[in-house]
Amino acid sequence: MIESLKAPQNRSSEFYVPTVSELALTVKTISPDTLVLDVLKEFQNDSELMSLPVLDENHIYLGAISRRHYLTLMTKAFARELYARKSLDLLLKDNPDIFTAPLIANGLDRIDQVMTEFLKLDPGLMYEALPVINGDGGIGVVKVADMMLKLSQTQGKLIDTMQQLSARLNEEVANAAALQRNLLRPAEIELLGVRGLSTLITSSEVGGDFYDYYMVDERWAIILIGDVSGHGIAAGTIVCAAKAGVNFLESEQEKEPHKILERLSNIIYNTAHQTLLMTMFAVCLDTRNGELRYANAGHQFGYIYRSMIGRLDALELGGLPLGKDPDVVYEQEVTEMDVGDRLFLYTDSIVEEEDDNGECFGYDRLESLIVNNAEQSIQDFSDNVLETLAAYLGRHSFTDDVTLLCVDHTERTHEQHHNPDTHSNDFELVRIVEAFYRTNPNPVSPNINRQNLVFLTEGNFSDLVPDLAVQGVRRILHRRDNISQHLGWDSLLKQHQHACHDDLSAYLHYPQHYREFFFTHTDDKAFIIQEAEAWLEELHLSDMDRLDAFVLLLDELIENGLYAAPQDSRGRQLYPKGTSRQLDDGEMLSLTIAIQDGIMGVSLTDSWGTLTPSVFLERLSRHIQGQGLKSGIGGGGLYLIWRMSDYLQLRVFPRKQTQVCVFIDLNTLFEPETDKSFQFLYHTEVQETVTGDTFYVTNSATAF
Structure with a gap:
């Protein structure tokens, strides 16, 4: 049972800052002899219990146990x-850190004084509550969130008494603004796998814009941006409530964007009672595989700049603002973010600020600005956005709060620990049949791991590739072609279960003819192609059409390995096509x-591991739709390699190895216009296990 400690009875009609005792709660105390599991039950049975004071047999205060630290342990x-x-x-x-607190509050201290001191000692807000000792010896606790909210609410009274308390009031407002900034x-932003920068400019002392971020299990990066309707003291109150809510969600390690918004909406509703609303965009990036989940509560759409293909995508999804409905349910969407891609979030003032003619800066200018400056560093990019906005307005002041947030996906992370006793369903196979999909073209569930998803076809399917590519489908197998039977149908289906670094040997165990070439210089290309062509002519295994196609195939494969594969951490090409160079130390081709x-199997293996499924699928889609080469990027090579193969398999270990395997049936005629099977295997996890089970999608898949 938690009860409030007795509060003072008399208050002045002037501006008043509450003392700690007015917000402090009496809580059950425990002794050092209490069993560890009994303490755990106390916290589990009362979700509002943030701290437990510990007293010895003489009722002397020894310390307080923090809920967050105790449950974490x-x-x-x-x-x-x-x-x-x-x-x-x-x-x-053994664990003294769960028994300490940044400070012990005196019940007679004002909450603004306590909060100022607390934020100096615990700027990360790792403690949810502080122990309180009153003058009469009473022991209690005070929640940090309660002090934050109460302090924000008192700021309204602060404004009303401005004339009488001018000097003191100005100091208090400055303290409130400093508190909100703290x-x-x-x-x-420095999180595992991501790096970013947030810029927040308030139009008054206390603003209504908000951003936050945290990490879950050293894997999922959570990024939030919000905007309260209006600005100033009232908006600041909602910002404080949102921050308190996010701190609680972080302690619970909540990572799903739609659940974050639903919990915060309930908090804002109970704080403002619909007098103020807050928009918010929530993002969760899985830094191991690049999966990006997002949900929106009435905020401006976020953007992703895809650096490897030079395209800007809007994350279009709507939803009610926070605080409108306590029981609102938010939708959630999924996309992919490659290493080197940039996420851009912002508040509405950037597009809604007007120049002297009353014309808004607008979305078109913002999108052009993002694309034209996407290769800049995050700092330079952010500065450029603000400078361009100021130049357009003809002033450096803004009528509303301005916030922008840029985040780059810098690297894939890996699992640090693996429990061999944990059974995983990561390798369950999902099969979708073309005939059913054509009659029921429903979107593929975003919850299905694309590595485990196979689209089965019995004829030409290129007209479906653009739609399937958008949904991330990267394994398409023809069930009736001869080469599938030669390579082994079961083996093709189970490729997601393997992390093979030599797919060619895995398919062709006992080759009658075999050649291997290693590159040390880009000039080796012409010699190796001539050697391979002469070798095939000596074997008399192929007609001239096949031989010409083979030479063109080798040229495209090697070009990709020498010039497209070498990229920096942002996904930018290191060497222009045609550059003559010695391969670097540690570089293998x-x-x-x-x-x-x-x-016949042809395999090109590089040590870069930079090709991604989204780039491959985008290249195929552009050519299938007749859009051809993209200015400044090209990309025809991947399409030609697919067309000249009878089966194409790509396997990538990010930032480690790319293996492109082309298989050609020399017993059949060369038919470049026939749609060929392909599979893109993209391995982002260090440890993988096989369950051997098969899962069939309800109403959209079948066994065979």
């Missing part, structure tokens, strides 16, 4: 087993040709 399996039957004093000796996380029972 006890969620670890070893902790429960180690301390299950032991008393609290032993646990506290609640925001650092502008420089090899070409292998094997022939077995009339099936």
Whole structure:
């Protein structure tokens, strides 16, 4: 049972800042002899209990146990087993950090004084509550969120008494603005796999714009941006409520954007009672595989600049503002973010600010600005946006708060620990049949792992590729062609279960003919192609049409390995096409040709691992739709390689290796216009296990 400590009865009609005792709560105290699991039950049975004071047998205060730190420790399996039957004093000796607090509040202290001191000691807001000792010896706790909200609410009274308390009031407003700034996380965003920068400019002392970010399980990066209707003291109150809510969600390690918005909407509703609303855009990036989930509560759409293909995509999704409905349900969408891509979020003032003629800056100018400056560093890019906006307006002041947030996906992360006893369903196979899809062209569920999804066709399917590409479908197999039977149908279906670094040998175990070439210089290309062509002529295994196609195929494969594969961390090409250079130390490029029972396999392997499914699918889609080469990017090579193969398989280990395998059936005529099977296997996890099970999509797949 939690009760409020007794509050003072008399208050002045002048501006008044509450003391800690007015917000403090009396809570059950415990002794060091309490069993560890009994303490755990206290927290589990009362979600509002943020701290438990510990007193000895003489009722002397020893310390306070933080809910967040205690639950974090006890969620670890070893902790429960180690301390299950032991008393609290032993646990506290081994883990003193859960027994300490940044400061002990005096019940007579004003909450603004306590919060100022608290933020100096705990700027990351790691503690949800502080222990309170009153003058009469009473022990209690005060929630940090309660002090934040109460302090924001008192700012309205502060404005009303401005004339009488001018000097004092100006100081308090400055303190309130400083407090709000201290609640925001650092502008420089440094999380595993991402790096970014937030810029927030308020149009008054206390603003209504908001941003936040945190990490879940060293894998998912959560990024939020929000905007309260209006600005000033009232908007600042909602910002404080949102920050308190986000801190709680972070402690619960909530990562789903739609759930984050639903929880915050309930908080804002109960704080403002629909007098003020807040828009918010929430993003969750899986830094292991680039999956980006997002949800929107009435905010401006976010943008992703896809650096490798030079395209700007809007994350279009709507939803009610926070605080409009306490029981609102938000939709959630999924896309992909490659290494080197940039996420851009902003508040509405950027597009709605007007020049002297009353014309808004607008979305078109913003989108052009993003595309034209996407290769700049985050700092230069952010500065450029603000400078361009100011130049358009003819002034450096804004009528509303302005916030922009840029985040780059810098690298894929990997799982640090692997439990061999954990059974995973990561390798369950999902099959979608072309005939059913054509009659029921419903979107493929975003929850299905695209690595495990196979689209099965029995004829030409290129007209479906653009639509399937948008949905990330990257494995398409023809069930009736001869080469599938030669290579082994079951083997083709199970490629997602393997992390093979030599697919050519895996398919062609006992080749009758075999050649392997290693590159040390770009000038090796012409010699190796001539050697391979002469070798095939000597074998008399192919007609001239096949031989000419083979030479063109080698040229495209090697060009990709020498010039498209080498990229920097932003996905930018390191060497212009045609550059003559020695391969760098540690850089590997090899070409292998094997022939077995009339099936020829050609494999090109590089040590860069920069090709991604989205780039491959985008190249195929452009050519299928007749758009051809893209200015400044090209990309015809991948399409030609697919057309000249009878089966194409790509396997990429990001930033480690790309392996492109082309298989040609020498027993059949060369038909470049026939749609060929392809599979793109993209491995983002260090550890992988096989379940051997098969999963069929309800109403859209079948066994065969």
